[in-house]
Amino acid sequence: MKNDAISLRRKFSDLWLLLDERSRRLMAANEARSLGYGGISRVRRACGLSRKAIAKGMREIADGSTMPGRIRRSGAGRKNIVVRDPKLLASLERLIEPETRGDPESPLRWICKSTRTLAAQLTGQKHPVSHEKVAQLLRDQNYSLQSNRKTEEGADHPDRDAQFRHINAQVKRALARGMPVISVDTKKKELLGNYDNGGKQWLPAKKPVKVNGHDFPSPDVPRAYPYGIYDLARNTGFVNVGTDHDTGAFAVASIRGWWRSEGRSLYSQARVLLITADGGGSNGPRLRLWKLELQKFADETGLAISVCHFPPGTSKWNKVEHRLFSFISSNWRGEPLRDYETIVNLISCTTTAKGLQVTCRLDRRKYPTGRKVTDDEIKRVNLKRNTFHGDWNYTIHPSTLYSS
Numbered sequence: 001m002k003n004d005a006i007s008l009r010r011k012f013s014d015l016w017l018l019l020d021e022r023s024r025r026l027m028a029a030n031e032a033r034s035l036g037y038g039g040i041s042r043v044r045r046a047c048g049l050s051r052k053a054i055a056k057g058m059r060e061i062a063d064g065s066t067m068p069g070r071i072r073r074s075g076a077g078r079k080n081i082v083v084r085d086p087k088l089l090a091s092l093e094r095l096i097e098p099e100t101r102g103d104p105e106s107p108l109r110w111i112c113k114s115t116r117t118l119a120a121q122l123t124g125q126k127h128p129v130s131h132e133k134v135a136q137l138l139r140d141q142n143y144s145l146q147s148n149r150k151t152e153e154g155a156d157h158p159d160r161d162a163q164f165r166h167i168n169a170q171v172k173r174a175l176a177r178g179m180p181v182i183s184v185d186t187k188k189k190e191l192l193g194n195y196d197n198g199g200k201q202w203l204p205a206k207k208p209v210k211v212n213g214h215d216f217p218s219p220d221v222p223r224a225y226p227y228g229i230y231d232l233a234r235n236t237g238f239v240n241v242g243t244d245h246d247t248g249a250f251a252v253a254s255i256r257g258w259w260r261s262e263g264r265s266l267y268s269q270a271r272v273l274l275i276t277a278d279g280g281g282s283n284g285p286r287l288r289l290w291k292l293e294l295q296k297f298a299d300e301t302g303l304a305i306s307v308c309h310f311p312p313g314t315s316k317w318n319k320v321e322h323r324l325f326s327f328i329s330s331n332w333r334g335e336p337l338r339d340y341e342t343i344v345n346l347i348s349c350t351t352t353a354k355g356l357q358v359t360c361r362l363d364r365r366k367y368p369t370g371r372k373v374t375d376d377e378i379k380r381v382n383l384k385r386n387t388f389h390g391d392w393n394y395t396i397h398p399s400t401l402y403s404s
Contacts, residue, residue, distance in 0.1 A: 008046040016047065025049065029057025081133060088127045092137060095121055157311040159389060164317070166388055167276055167308045174274045174306075175233055180267040181274045183230040183319035184255060186246050186281055187239075187328070190337050192222040224343050226328075226360075227254035227282075230320040231262075237324040237358040238262060239347050241340065242367065248289030250367040251282040252297055257361065259301060272304045272395075278315025285309045285391055288373035295381045298398045309392040327352055 008031070019027065028049050032039035040054050082088055095118055115131040115138070122129050157163075174181045225242035227250065238261065240254035255275070263273075277283040283290050285307075298305050310318055332346040340362050347360040386393035 005042070005046065008042065012047040025053050025057035026061060028054050029061055033058060033061070081129065085127055088122070088129065089137065089141070091122060091125055091127055092118065092134070160311045160314060163311050163389060163392060166393065167310070170274060170306070170308055171232065171276065174272070179272050179274060180263055180270050181232045182255070182258070183232060183276045184251070184283060185228060185278050185315065185318055185320050186251070187226040187228055187325050189246070190224045190226070190343065192224060192337060192339055224337070224340060225250070226343070226347065227251060228320045228324050229255060229258040230324045232319060234266070235354065235356055236262070237356065239358060239360040240363050241343055241347070241360060242363045243340065244365065244367045245369050246282045247367045247369060247371070248282050248287050249293050249371070251290060252293035253363070253365070256297055257363070261359065264301070270303065272306055274306045274308070276308050276310070276318055278318055279309050279312045280315065288378050289371055291381050291383060291396065292373050292377055294396045295399070298396050302398050304395050304397050306395040307393070311392070324356070324358070327356060
């Protein structure tokens with residue numbers, strides 16, 4: 001039986017590339033007829049045509065409908081669903097976006113909703129589509145199925161999903177009004193030196209880059225702190241590579257550098273800047289220095305600074321992680337980060353097929369730790385909390401108290 005299957009596959013492979021669509025269908029159908037019962041299944045496995053195509057060929061042989069000179073009728077053939085329904089992809093993206101997750105070290109994204117659920121919702125919106133087609137469209141858009149190999153997030157906050165929806169609504173509203181929206185965070189600190197940097201790169205055979213056999217640096221080994229700003233509307237990144245400490249002052253200085261370098265010329269009419277940030281680190285919602293420095297920035301620029309923080313344990317869903325940092329990590333994999341120049345050059349050269357452009361600069365200024373913000377100082381921050389989770393969502397308005 002196995003030899004028969006191999007012989008059948010060989011029979012098709014010898015001629016398959018020489019035949020057009022109709023000829024393949026008729027050849028498969030004729031072979032299935034000659035095999036008798038079970039012939040369609042055996043031929044399908046041998047040549048790859050669907051049962052429907054083979055059955056159609058058998059009908060054509062039976063009734064003699066050959067259409068000489070043509071493979072199919074003029075205009076025949078099913079049009080691609082995105083051609084027939086141009087709004088389908090946009091509707092699918094709107095359904096997914098509030099639920100989107102992504103590993104910060106992978107450019108792939110993965111979703112919580114099932115394809116059957118998405119198909120049902122799209123059909124309800126007058127975009128009839130099967131769950132199989134939804135899966136194909138998701139793969140085409142660089143989504144993948146959720147894997148249970150992700151790192152654990154810890155306990156979920158009861159308002160986590162509500163905060164995701166709130167952030168999504170705020171971002172959509174701001175983008176629709178032409179306001180600047182940036183996603184910010186500090187990438188993990190990097191050791192400078194001849195240390196192993198995971199990944200592979202193309203090199204001459206048997207000539208790998210030699211690095212230190214251990215990664216146990218002394219305290220005086222230089223470190224780099226890349227603070228990233230991702231512009232959601234323009235798909236551009238700005239990275240400020242610090243050399244001292246990752247503090248609230250450093251975080252706001254990085255945002256200030258983006259605004260002076262790019263933001264104020266691109267958004268000259270803006271009155272509000274929306275920032276999405278994680279729930280910890282140098283831009284955490286409980287960090288007094290972060291808010292104090294944002295007040296200074298608001299006074300300098302006249303901008304109202306609206307901030308939306310991601311709930312605890314969910315910072316990796318911030319756009320800067322999988323739309324900027326993941327590609328930076330991919331670009332420098334396998335390359336030892338021996339000095340600051342190497343880091344700046346590798347970050348600046350990061351691009352994607354969708355047109356990501358990244359600007360990078362080196363910041364050698366000092367940002368000392370241990371800065372204590374007094375109660376009087378924090379009281380003078382002109383902060384207005386949102387009615388929904390004011391600890392995560394707030395706006396700092398300009399005042400004259402810190403004008404410079």
